[in-house]
């Protein structure tokens with residue numbers, strides 16, 4: 001079978017994608033994995049949400065690393081405190097947006113959830 005596959009990361013078409021990702025996307029993914037792993041080394045027992053907030057890596061991707069057994073989180077995936085942290089972050093981002101609009105400048109941290117990728 002020679003069906004063309006699209007990369008799960010960037011959507012480009014390839015004839016052979018054993019991992020579902022092209023080489024470029026695998027590189028990016030590995031880079032993010034290293035980022036989270038390094039952070040986790042200094043923050044043992046941290047939650048997934050805390051790791052995502054600190055590193056900027058998507059929860060979805062971190063969840064994949066966990067499924068693959070490459071990362072381990074000892075805490076619950078999301079505690080009440082994480083939810084509060086998430087709300088605080090959201091409020092902070094919203095605040096920066098408002099402040100940036102008032103100043104007429106571009107916000108440095110744009111919200112990362114423009115697209116809904118959750119299933």
Ligand SMILES: [Zn+2]
Nearest residue numbers: 007010022025
């Ligand atoms: Zn790709």
